[in-house]
Amino acid sequence: MPEEPGAQSLLDQVAEAERQLIEAAGRGRPDADAEAYFDAVIAADQKIEPRDAMPEAYRKTLIRQIAQHAHSEIIGMQPEGNWITRAPSLARKAILLAKVQDEAGHGLYLYAAAETLGADREDLYAQLLSGRQKYSSIFNYPTVTWADVGAIGWLVDGAAIVNQVPLCRCSYGPYARAMIRVCKEESFHQRQGFQSLYVLARGTEKQRAMAQDAIDRWWYPSLAMFGPPDADSKHTAQSMEWKIKRYSNDELRQKFVDMTVQQAEVLGLTLPDENLQWNEERGHYDYTQPDYDELMQVIKGDGPCNRQRMANRREAVESGTWVSEAAAAYAAKQDTRQEAMA
């Protein structure tokens, strides 16, 4: 029981408060019981927080996934960034600028979440540049027309939301909390993509054809974003046991197909799959699987734009070094001034 502070001197009260804090920090989290504590938190659908003991493999899996996710957001700025100077109107340009800026923000929340696991941000950047850590396959495809920006918003952000909404319930607190804001913003991104394609689909014949061509090219790479089929997914079973992932790759892919077919009907555009058909028995649409050999090739670095994306990233780091050096020098100067004034 905590003691009443009444009769103690102030310093005694501080010492007692410190003792109680140490006792509380130890309570329920003794080293010997760390594994049982982790299992109990996962079983109770509670959150593991940075202060909690966790299996090393859980920590490593989270760093791998969160880092890959963060890199995807940062590299993902490139395909759409390609159209900022060529957006067809001031309004479209402002929307696209805001969207690309949001992706940078998502990258920052995610790098911060990885840091809570003990990862070093500079090290994560270095691993991206050396190719040891990956980013989503989808950002290795080119954006050749303006309609590709709409298709990315509708299909790529649409797939990202289907994948990421369950991550809001991920067992690791900082990742789950970051995902809540990310998902709200992705939802806006998806709608702007849909709206942009909706306008093109009701424009001239050329505009409609451009929108259809973009969907034809982005459909299968978007399906591949969900990862290899469950039978070949090496991490899914363990990640689901740890409640990092809540659904398998194939379950999420199916959810995305079911949702998107109906939206394509509203757009009045066609998804490029002759086998798309409602299956009454399964209660889902049947569809043609993406080419998983192509996915593996793209992941390995052999997609249409892998080299270009990495070269741009390297160039951005090199040409931006003077900015971060100047910012660090300015911050150090401010600290020195404040210390002198204190």
Ligand code: FAQ
């Ligand atoms: N691309 O055993 P699994 C966005 C790798 S953000 C590249 O199934 P897991 C927003 C996988 O890492 C898009 N690699 O793995 C936006 C593993 O490799 P490793 C990014 C892939 O982790 C929109 C190996 O294959 N989203 O779009 C891919 O259980 C517009 C075996 O696979 C996330 O990162 C792939 N498509 O499941 C931004 C979401 N698929 O490390 C800008 C979080 C698989 O063993 C513009 N991540 N791999 O060498 C996840 O949900 C999961 O990590 C999966 C993969 C579902 C991606």
